Amino acid sequence: MASLDDKLHTALEHSLGQHLNEEIIRRGWDYYRSGQVLNVKQADEDTLYGAVQGSDVYSVLLDSDHFRYSKCTCPFNDYCKHMAAVYFAYCHSLDGESAAKAAYDRITGVDRKQQRSTVTVSVPKFSGRHVQPSDDASPEEWGLWMDAEYGETWRSCRHSLHALQPVLSALKGTTKHWDKKSQRLHWMSVILFVLDQAEQAIKTVDTFSRYYHEMSFLRMAEPWVEHYYTLALELEPAEVTGHNRSWVDYVAGYAKGRAVKNEQQLFDWTYIYLAICERMAVDADWYEHELDAMRKEELRDSEEPVNRTFVHTAAAMLCFFGRNDEEALAHFGKTDFQRSQKVIYPCVAQRLEEGDWELIGHWMSFLYDHISKVKNARTIGPFMTLCRRADTDQPDEPRWTRYMVELLPHSYADLSDHWLAVQKYEEWADLQLLIGMKPDDLGIQNVREVSKAAPSVMIPLYHQSIEEAIHSRNRQGYRLAVKELKKLERLYKADKHADKWERYIEGIASKYQRLRAFQEELWKGKIVT
Known part of the structure; x- marks a missing residue:
């Protein structure tokens, strides 16, 4: 049996410690010790499969690279004790019970340490050295002021993002008297500014500690990112006119400027940018302008490395919003599929909801061609969900079943559940x-x-x-x-x-x-x- 490397062992242990409380981890340890793990196998370099005997036999998948794809068939419907039990059994299979005990101690030790820890940070305060822009100032002026006043806050974020919370609150407070439409766009720009500060902070972290800092930073920033998406969903394109139109362009440009950088980043700036595009795409003028700008970005020569996957993903999504699926697929074909696939699946799901089977066929064929080349749990799981939905809605079309069968053994769990559900x-x-x-x-x-x-x-x-x-x-x-x-x-x-x-x-x-x-x-x- 191949062994997970040290980095992925560390990632899996950290994820278990983050997502499972100490009681669930302890119960998973008891399951392992009592021999209730029936089997455990390594499917690829970062995926474990296992079966655990509880009140029933449950199938467990652990993805050390993207833990959110981990799952168990038990009724708990969340990260559970069976996952912990499978990991301990895997450690045992490699190096004996002592390895499993060491993993248990590390996971519970980290968990207790996190519960006890307290963080002390120096909070940057408004210096008053720079004059706050007027209400009718351009978004660019506001951006320059924020950078001058708070642009060095990231230096106080070596171990935590706590220093950014008062910055976020202070900047939001500057526009409390604005009308809701304008305030919404200003707050979106403020959130992006704060996230940009976090991106600068993570660059100061050494390689050895980066993974743990990323988990900590992402957890701290999660409510900020969610607030941004909520604000984006509240945008009404018909009401975005005049001064507010310049704010929309500024926010979209800010996100695009970050996403186009070809470097490891903390946040998914592609999604952040597309959240604006999805809402504004119904505005024909804005849509055409943004699509044209993205096409020019595709052809632009730059001395700095450009994230071409983002450029083509963004162009593809803009084409999708405009119902130009053929061009969208052409752009997706030029991306790194491992990075762009999570954007593609919702597109296919939307076409399934619409019942346009000709278009669905093109999208599903595109996905299958790429997935069949690189089979792993992350790609096959979402694709199987789409295949099951398609086979349920169009049972007379044999290709949906053929896709599922040809992806065995990776598709086993989903295919087995599907055939039971449709009584085959x-x-x-x-x-x-x-x-x-x-x-x-x-x-x-x-x-x-x-x-x-x-x-x-x-x-x-x-x-x-x-x-x-x-x-x-x-x-x-x-x-x-x-x-x-x-x-x-x-x-x-x-x-x-x-x-x-x-x-x-x-x-x-x-x-x-x-x-x-x-x-x-x-x-x-x-x-x-």
Whole structure:
């Protein structure tokens, strides 16, 4: 088994410590210690899969690179103890119980330290050295004033962004008397200024500590970013005229100027920029001007490195807003798919809502062509959601199922759930046979549902499980085989094929007549007399 490198181990431990409270981590540790982790596998360089026995058998996926994609099939519907248990079991599989214990100590130690920590910062105050612009001053004048008055605040943010909170409050307070429409745009520019300060602060952090500082900074800035998006959603393009139009252009230009930089950045400036574009795209004049500017940006030569993925992503989204899907796909084709994919999925979801199947076909084909080249949990999960929706809405189109099948084994969990949901029990059972799943691994409720609705499709699964148990050549395996045989007998009778059951059990008893211990278990279980 390949080993996750130290950076990704650190990332996963930190994410578990951030998203799981100490009680859930402790319960995950208890699950691991009691042997309830049935298996754990590494799918690729940053993804773990596992199965945990709780009140049912739950499937767990852990993504160390983007933890938000991690999931568990348990009813908790959040980051849970099963995730922690799988990680501890994985550590054990690499270096034994001591490695798992060390990981547990580190995770809980970090968590306690964070709960106890207090931060003391020096808060920059309004110096009064620079004259505040008038209410009718241009947004550029306001931007220059903010930079002159508070542009060095990032130097106080070496370990925390707490120094920026009073700056944000002070700058918002300068326009409390403005009307709501103007105030909204000013506040958006203020938030971008503060986020820009955070970007400068993170550059001072050494490489070794950057990951932890990024998590801390992002958590602190999350309400600011959410407020920005809320303000953007409140924009009414028809009301953005005159002076306010210049503010919209300023805010969009600020975000675009940050996003176009080809450097590692703390915030997703592409989304920040597109939040303005999505609202303003209904204004034909603004839309055409912005699209033309982005096309010129694509052709512009610059001495500084330019983030071409952003340029083409922004141009693609502007084309999408204008319902020019063909040009949008052409631009997306020039991007780094790993970076632009999260913008593409909502586009396809919107077309699915609209039911334009010709366009949906083009988008889905584009996604499949890119995803099939780089298969991992982050890309396949969202794509499978789209495939399931498409197959539900258009069940007579075979390509949706074909996409899902061709992405196996990565698509197994989603495809299995989908076929259960649409009651394609035969296809569901064939999938379990292909993957090599045992009935006990499939969840009690799922097995009951299929056994009741289509008992015949479960019979081959039990055949496979019974043969595997017998081939273990030990008493425990024989007992398991007898237990499965009793369930199989009920299936044959439910399917009204008692005669086939008699022939099958006679064949099993004859085939393994030399296995004395197995014959004894058959007799004890009253399978044979």
